[in-house]
Amino acid sequence: EFCTSGFNVLTFDWRGFGESQHFPVDTNYMVYNEFLTDYHAAVDFAKQIETVDETKIGVFGFSTGAFLSYSIAQQREDIKAIAARGIFVDYKSLKSRLVEINPEDTYLIPENIDEYSPKSTWNSFSKPIFLIVGENDIRTPVKDAKEIILNVKSKKKDLWIVEGAGHGGIYGPEVVQTELFFKKTVDFFNENLN
Secondary structure (H helix, E strand, O other), X not given: OOHHHOOOOOOOOOOOOOOOOOOOOOOOEOOOOHHHHHHHHHHHHHHOOOOOOOOOEEEEEEOHHHHHHHHHHHHOOOEEEXXXXXXXXXXXXXXXXXXXXXXXXXXXXXXXXXXXXXXXXXXXXXXXXXXXXXXXOOOXXXXXXXXXXXXXXXXXXXXXXXXXXXXXXXXXXXXXXXXXXXXXXXXXXXXXXX
16 A cells, blocks of 8 residues: 555564574563664665655554654654554553453563653654554553653644554454555655655
């Protein structure tokens, strides 16, 4: 959908996933700090592609990818806008929530990961931001997205709560409201990258 709307799109595997280099992944870890290094490398790579206008780079992510996309957008001047689906305020609160949902699982958080969280940086975040969340999402609930939108200093910020949607899979907003999901996301990037 993004490609047919005129965007160059780069997707990539984090280290230890897909065809990326070997990296020992402990599935009890919710994220690795190294994924931020991978994200920086992906943006740097995209900027080297001849058809990419490096003055018009936006990022999009879902759940952990939303957190990492926000972190990268916060850290890099060359990221001009972010759309995020299923984002959370920080890993500390996410971990507490997940323990309530699945108390038998183990959730480990890398040291210092929350220094990049929306909660730690929203007082200085000023880029255009569009958050999408399912009204029934219990992992990354509406209240987190509302808190982020309320606190970021962006002049252009929007929140779409998708009725009847949950966190992911067949209940994800992009499945429940496919056509509107892509229209709103494409419109956001067109408005804020052009």
